[in-house]
Amino acid sequence: MTTCSLTEAGRVTSVARAVTCALVCLAGLPAVAHAALGDIAPPAEAASPPAHSVAGGEARMASYTDAAGTTVNVYIDARSRRIFAYTWQGPATPNLDTLLGPYAATWHSGAAALHAAGGDELHAARVETPSVIVETGGHMRGYIGRAWLPGALPVGITERALQ
Template sequence: MWSHVRRAGRVTALVLPFVLPGSFSAVQSAHAALGGAPMTPPADASVSSRTMHPSSAVVRSASGAASSASASASATASYTVRETTLGNGTVVREYVAADGTVFGIAWNGPQMPDLNEMLGSYFPQYVAGVKAARAARGGARGPVAVDQSSLVVQSGGHMGAFSGRAWLPPALPAGVSGTDIQ
């Protein structure tokens, strides 16, 4: 799983941009699934959430307080962003539709979340997309982008700093685009 590159006397580790089940013991389990219910956070996690309205601009101040530029947003178009900080420092944001279904997930932090759990039933489709993208690049590794009509996943980073996002285009609420998943 690891490959090493020697540069000027240093060894730099390059990591696969996705983690296969059971292949990285430090991956923290979060129990979420794209297209399903929000995760059950581990005991050492902290959780916060906020309701978003696609038709209104939400501005965050430096103190973290949010103010809305338009208070007249439709309740049916709203969604919730649920942010979970795992004990290892990785932050996972789930984008939850009004019906309780997760339509998008974003992550960043020092450790990669378990994408098998995070993507749920979409994981095999993701793995196939990664294999196809790598084959098209002659086997070259690097940031991964799987862009299909039913699933989009963008993932990359390096040891100690991983980030990515995934969403289901057909499940995006009205007024929400893939760029909103951050």
């Protein structure tokens, strides 16, 4: 990956070189930004299609495939446009710190406590806190999981609907 800084761009004598440096930096960014749990979904994730209705229109679900080939489903409250859940299935676990956003620290603490108590299993774990629930499981190149905000589930949606 090529990197450059605004300082480097400012030192070049040509405006064209500065613009080229900025474009090279931007080329390394993902094409679509994915929001974390609790965030308002970016228009690309809330758009119809490929999003489809869940529970009679109370929510929408959009999917994308990450760089590792894992399919990630994003569940969006139809009224507030906030992301209330993620599910995934594929050869690698997605970056949970990114998906969980502000809930990542709570998940890490819960996972550490579960591990210390011997409550986690080799191929599956469920970390349940009042603010976030994260289930992970699977085996090499076959990972599944889901994470959701129990207090943010829209009316008519239960955890069973998150697949």
